[in-house]
Amino acid sequence: MSIQRGLAADIGGTNTRLALVENGRVLENTIARFRNADFETPEAAIGTYLSEAGRPACASAVIAIAAPIDGPAIRMTNHPWTFSADCIGKVLGGANITFLNDFEALAYSLDKVPTERLQPVYEPSLKLRSNATRLVVGAGTGFNAAALFQTPTGFHVGTGECGHSTLPVETEDELRLWNYLALNRGRASVERALSGSGLKEIHEWYCLEQGLSPRDLSPADIAERANSGSDPLCVSAARQWVTFLGRVIGDLSLVFLSLGGIVLTGGVTRSLARFLAEPEFINAFCAKGRQQKLVSGIPVHLLDDDFAALAGCASRM
Structure with a gap:
């Protein structure tokens, strides 16, 4: 079976979390977290991650952002970063880019979360x-x-x-x-x-x-x-x-x-x-x-x- 590799990124107001993905599965040993304040742009943060990961080839990337997703240019609500699919695509060597709201990504994760990671608060x-x-x-x-x-x-x-x-x-x-x-x-x-x-x-x-x-x-x-x-x-x-x-x-x-x-x-x-x-x-x-x-x-x-x-x-x- 051919391997489809991509990049997943969850970008909140304070931290950026990234990981490589193979055939729809997050490679847990590739997960990293960066402080947004350490980088001037999201491209710089993603570029640093890719360099540290050995410049893997990624055909696609799904970027979850703490902001309303409306149009090709996204501006964060609680951080001064802006996002462009073209700019991030260049960092990834022409990969196809998809933007999600960060809570949209969290919601899609709910059916994948192991039950032991969910602590009961009210039952x-x-x-x-x-x-x-x-x-x-x-x-x-x-x-x-x-x-x-x-x-x-x-x-x-x-x-x-x-x-x-x-x-x-x-x-x-x-x-x-x-x-x-x-x-x-x-x-x-x-x-x-x-x-x-x-x-x-x-x-x-x-x-x-x-x-x-x-x-x-x-x-x-x-x-x-x-x-x-x-x-x-x-x-x-x-x-x-x-x-x-x-x-x-x-x-x-x-x-x-x-x-x-x-x-x-x-x-x-x-x-x-x-x-x-x-x-x-x-x-x-x-x-x-x-x-x-x-x-x-x-x-x-x-x-x-x-x-x-x-x-x-x-x-x-």
Whole structure:
């Protein structure tokens, strides 16, 4: 059998993940991760990867990008890179280039993820409907979601820009926080809260509410202090963050009717995994009025594979 080789790339707001693909299968020993900030262009990052991999010949490449995919030129939302199929094709020696949204690639990977990579967060007593729509949701540098629909002819993915919808709040405290996140922005989007920078700003607001000057802590610092329980303000920020996450994915489960389950991913989500087991998350997820029973029957899992989207890219070659 002839070997069809290609390149898979998952390009987020902070990191680029790449791997070689043979006959639709990711070669795990070729997986690499680069920091976007180390390169001026995506072509430079891909070129460096190919050089380190020995300049393999690739007939095609599927590039998943954290941006809306619309037309031949793609501009990232949370990073200054732009993408051109012609420019990337030249780096790859004339390979055929396909662009996907990064969550489109993640959704296509869901039927390929080993069950041991999915950690249960919420398991209802009802049995999982294996042929129902599934949803993948991620919070990292930004926030987004995509739905995997199973049809008689195969899988179909629905994508959006869910992070740019308006952040839903329910209490007076949350309204004050919403106004803080909206300051000089006109409004507070979901991504203003459910991202690394969002966790940082939520923590800043909790400091200000206590009459304290905001501390210069990174999202990783806040998560570490919250997980250890050593810093009450970081714990409060983490609980508010997962409350927003539960509420938003509960809303999305109704929009997409994702009765097949929800898969959570993203660096910030994983960093606060401990808090997903606390009541704030599940209560916010299930609190959907007359549809509470429906949403309460949807299982939620956490994906611990940071390279899953590469398999989704490989499936589209």
